[in-house]
Amino acid sequence: MSYNNMVLVGNWSEERLKNEYDFKIFLRKRERKELLLQRSRTLFSNLLKERPLAISGTFALFGYNVQLVASDMPAKTCGGKPQYGLALSSLVKERQVDFMQNINDGCLMTLSAITTPCCRNTFVILSVKDESLRGEKINYGDEFLLRAENYGEPEAAPLYVRYTTEAVPGPADRMPIRLSSTKDSNCRWTTMPLLAKDRLEGLGSPIKTGAKLIVKNCVADKSLCVMNQNWMQTFFGPECGVTCRDYINIHKMYTAENIFTLVSDVETKTKD
Numbered sequence: 001m002s003y004n005n006m007v008l009v010g011n012w013s014e015e016r017l018k019n020e021y022d023f024k025i026f027l028r029k030r031e032r033k034e035l036l037l038q039r040s041r042t043l044f045s046n047l048l049k050e051r052p053l054a055i056s057g058t059f060a061l062f063g064y065n066v067q068l069v070a071s072d073m074p075a076k077t078c079g080g081k082p083q084y085g086l087a088l089s090s091l092v093k094e095r096q097v098d099f100m101q102n103i104n105d106g107c108l109m110t111l112s113a114i115t116t117p118c119c120r121n122t123f124v125i126l127s128v129k130d131e132s133l134r135g136e137k138i139n140y141g142d143e144f145l146l147r148a149e150n151y152g153e154p155e156a157a158p159l160y161v162r163y164t165t166e167a168v169p170g171p172a173d174r175m176p177i178r179l180s181s182t183k184d185s186n187c188r189w190t191t192m193p194l195l196a197k198d199r200l201e202g203l204g205s206p207i208k209t210g211a212k213l214i215v216k217n218c219v220a221d222k223s224l225c226v227m228n229q230n231w232m233q234t235f236f237g238p239e240c241g242v243t244c245r246d247y248i249n250i251h252k253m254y255t256a257e258n259i260f261t262l263v264s265d266v267e268t269k270t271k272d
Contacts, residue, residue: 046102047120053264059206060262063134065122067263070226072256075113086111089121090179103150109177110239111226122149128188137206143188143218148179160187163217163244175241188218215260217244226257
């Protein structure tokens with residue numbers, strides 16, 4: 001005669017009751033959508049939901065959704081041909097999934113090979129002087145804010161891309177750019193033309209969408225850059241770190257790590 005968990009004898013009875021208790025806990029978590037699989041699906045649904053970018057035309061405009069893309073950096077290899085483009089994106093780490101299924105204060109910023117416009121890589125570009133401006137052209141030298149779009153919780157406090165300046169020299173792989181609900185001077189960014197010969201006359205001229213340029217933090221006076229030696233594995237695949245640092249070659253020119261474009265003229269297949 002073989003015994004199993006259905007036999008109400010000694011340890012078998014205890015094991016059966018324990019299994020029943022675990023099963024009830026499982027059902028309760030499933031009803032409350034607290035299972036790790038359910039939370040992961042919610043996270044992917046919230047952050048990777050495609051969002052159409054409003055077509056701003058030839059020039060970048062205040063009040064519109066934009067992407068910040070490092071267009072000259074290799075992203076991935078497909079069929080032997082390298083593909084270029086890394087989009088500034090917010091990241092929820094795997095250890096945060098249990099209590100966070102959407103972007104939140106303190107989310108780390110990375111550069112992702114996923115360049116399709118979605119919730120985690122699109123930002124509203126706002127004028128520092130007047131955040132209500134919409135439709136006005138953005139000029140080189142204008143200071144602006146990058147506000148993350150929290151479509152999952154529209155009533156939540158607005159989050160801004162913020163660079164934390166270093167009080168003392170830190171490690172080279174430190175990643176100081178995060179989303180923050182604190183809107184201060186560290187959230188202010190500006191742009192300048194890529195080529196040195198265009199900077200004097202280019203300041204004050206409108207920025208064309210897709211034009212290669214340099215993005216600088218106004219407080220640190222350092223350029224947004226790709227940490228090409230700092231790749232990490234995330235829920236969304238391999239992603240690269242981002243910080244503010246100047247990469248200049250022997251010809252006094254910025255290298256590919258500092259070259260970005262403002263993308264605001266891409267539409268996705270899904271429209272709301």
